[in-house]
Amino acid sequence: MPTRRRGAALEQAILRAAMAELTENGYAGMTMERVAHRAGTNKNAIYRRWPTRAALGIAAYGQFVATNTDVPDTGNLRDDALELLRRANSTFSSPVGGILRALLAGARDDPHLLAQLQERTADAGSATWLTILARAVARGELRPEALHPRVATVAVVLLRDEFITRGHPAVPDSVLTEIVDEVYLPLLCGRGADRPNP
Missing domain, CATH: 1.10.10.60 (Homeodomain-like)
Known part of the structure; x- marks a missing residue:
């Protein structure tokens, strides 16, 4: 027995x-x-x-997805961010990505479950992204103000949006580069910049 x-x-x-x-x-x-x-x-x-x-x-x-915890360390923020996006793109376009899309649809009427799923999405967890940002701060590439969980995951959230709203089977690498160069890095570098008094 x-x-x-x-x-x-x-x-x-x-x-x-x-x-x-x-x-x-x-x-x-x-x-x-x-x-x-x-x-x-x-x-x-x-x-x-x-x-x-x-x-x-x-x-x-x-x-x-939590079993894949390896965080890239290429020596610069841009390449680290691109590597994380490429991994996420590979996951989203695989059979595992099909499971993710079905789960997103199944959880759409429950905001709590949907938030849980988004947090657990491969390479979308803020801890992974905060790790590469912390390394960038230590190298002097970013100010400490860039270390914000919501800001840290902007790139992969934009990638996820490409799959969910545009229905891409796989997002072209040129789009990943555009997300990093035109949105993510400017956003991070702008954190902590002098702002006018309200």
């Missing part, structure tokens, strides 16, 4: 099962019943932790 799992061990089994279902069947084909069967548990154990299918899918996706 298998050992009954509890706590974190059971949660990890459920999340792995959910991501396997998302990968094999997509968000539309993922059901609580299928996840429970794959994880060797029951639906009640899932619902106690994740009350909706969208919540479970987002948690599984978030854990999946």
